[in-house]
Amino acid sequence: xxxxxxxxxxxxxxxxxxxxxxxxLGFRFISVSPGRxxxxxxxxxxxxxxxxxxxxxxxxVTSLLDHTCGLAMAAAAxxxxxxxxxxxxxIDYMRPAAPRVGVTAEAHCYxxxxxxxxxxxxxxxxxxxxxxxxxxxxxxxxxxxT
Amino acid sequence: MSSPGDQLQAFLERTPYVRxxxxxxxxxxxxxxxxxxxxxxxxxxTFIPALHGGVIGxxxxxxxxxQLFIVQPPGPRPKTxxxxxxxxxxxxxxxxxxxxxxxxxxxxxxxxxVDAWQDDPNQPFAALRGHFLLSTDELS
Numbered sequence: 310x311x312x313x314x315x316x317x318x319x320x321x322x323x324x325x326x327x328x329x330x331x332x333x334l335g336f337r338f339i340s341v342s343p344g345r346x347x348x349x350x351x352x353x354x355x356x357x358x359x360x361x362x363x364x365x366x367x368x369x370v371t372s373l374l375d376h377t378c379g380l381a382m383a384a385a386a387x388x389x390x391x392x393x394x395x396x397x398x399x400i401d402y403m404r405p406a407a408p409r410v411g412v413t414a415e416a417h418c419y420x421x422x423x424x425x426x427x428x429x430x431x432x433x434x435x436x437x438x439x440x441x442x443x444x445x446x447x448x449x450x451x452x453x454x455t
Numbered sequence: 456m457s458s459p460g461d462q463l464q465a466f467l468e469r470t471p472y473v474r475x476x477x478x479x480x481x482x483x484x485x486x487x488x489x490x491x492x493x494x495x496x497x498x499x500x501t502f503i504p505a506l507h508g509g510v511i512g513x514x515x516x517x518x519x520x521x522q523l524f525i526v527q528p529p530g531p532r533p534k535t536x537x538x539x540x541x542x543x544x545x546x547x548x549x550x551x552x553x554x555x556x557x558x559x560x561x562x563x564x565x566x567x568x569v570d571a572w573q574d575d576p577n578q579p580f581a582a583l584r585g586h587f588l589l590s591t592d593e594l595s
Contacts, residue, residue, distance in 0.1 A: 330507035333475075333496035357471040359532065366472035367516060367535055372509020376499075379508075395508045399539040 316387045317341050331376055334369060343387070344418045346380030348373060351411040363408040370432055373414045374400060374444040378428040381416035382448050385426060389452070393426065396447040406434040406441050413437075416444075424450055459525050463487075466524065476513065480521050487525055489518040491551040498548070506546030511571065515540060515553055515583035519567040522555035523587055531590065533565065538585035546580050549573055563590050 318341070331348075334356065339347035350356075350365075350373050358366025375398055382393050406412055416430035430444040431437070457465075460482040467473045467480060476497070481488045491497075491514050499507025516538055523533045553571040560566075565587045570579040 328501065328507060329496050329498040330510060331499070355471045355475050360469050360471065366470075366513070368472060368476070368509070368513025371512040371516065371538075371540075372507060375507070375509040375512065394545075395540075395542045397539060397541045398508065398512060399537065400512075401537045402535045405534070 317343070317384055328376075330372065334372060336373070336376060339413065339415075341380060341384050344381060344385040344421075345415065346377055346384050347413065347415040348377045348380060349411060349413040352409050359405075362405070364405045365410070365412060367402065367405075370402075370406070370412055370414075370442055371398075371400060373412055374398070374416070374430050374432055374442065375446070377414040377416040378418075378430050378444060378446045378448070381418040381428050381430070382421075382426045385418035385421045386450070391450045391452045393448045393450055396425075396449055398444060398446045400442055400444045402442050403440050410434045412441065421450075426450060463521055463524050467521070472513075473517065476510065476517075478514065478517055482525070485525060487518070487522050487555065489514065489521060489553045489555075491553075493548050493550055500545070503545050504548050506548075506551070508540075508542060511542065511546050511551075511581045512538070512540040512583070514551060515569045515571055515581060516585065518553040518569045518571075519555045519583060519585055519587065522557060522567065522569075523560075523565055523589070526557055526560065527565075527589060533587040533589050536564070536586040536588050538583055541582045542580075543582065544580045546571075547573060551580075552576070560589075563588065565589055 414432040420427040426448040428446045432442040555569040558566045569583040571581045
């Protein structure tokens with residue numbers, strides 16, 4: 310579809326930076342393609358969740374996974390006008406991130422119906438093959454009434 | 456030795472991310488209420504405006520961990536195994552409250568439910584259920 314990648318790029322820009330919270334956390338857009346999105350967050354002293362270990366807070370990983378799932382949702386239906394709301398988000402924590410290291414997440418919207426999007430995501434610190442967390446989310450699509 | 460409440464306050468005060476969120480805890484006996492004051496940097500949707508879904512999840516998870524801190528004898532910090540966050544309605548631009556219920560606490564694993572509300576405790580806007588690992592030495 311012509312213009313599709315422009316729509317995706319605009320979307321990515323908007324999703325990675327435009328909300329006050331993602332900006333406050335310093336989210337960095339990595340990539341977007343149909344149904345997929347990737348975002349990273351760097352380690353920062355004020356985002357530490359355990360002062361004894363200097364590991365980034367689990368809450369930051371939660372925000373990153375939620376946000377990346379939202380990007381994948383938007384990228385799955387980039388040509389359709391709609392807004393989304395998260396219904397639920399399940400996160401499994403495999404292990405804490407390494408001390409003083411940031412986190413990258415990638416999400417995939419693997420099924421989109423007229424009203425619901427189903428998304429999976431993974432987060433890692435150093436190597437993608439050694440995950441720190443996985444997520445599963447369901448989003449509801451609010452389409453404009455016609 | 457200081458009370459669990461004092462230890463919790465001390466822990467919260469020296470955790471950078473807790474300050475970043477603006478989270479505090481009020482303890483009355485064993486009942487802990489976590490309080491998250493609204494701040495513009497917590498917004499995830501500027502149209503409504505509404506709290507970021509990740510902020511809500513983090514707030515609920517911190518509440519569960521803080522409650523375990525209160526009910527558990529001093530030891531290693533509990534670690535989150537898994538959480539499911541249910542979003543019932545948008546978190547508006549106002550103060551949020553959360554309270555946790557420890558549904559089951561075993562030797563190694565605890566199951567905790569948390570509800571968060573803004574105006575009415577009986578009308579939660581988000582909820583969490585999760586499992587937490589209490590003793591790391593056995594499983595590591």
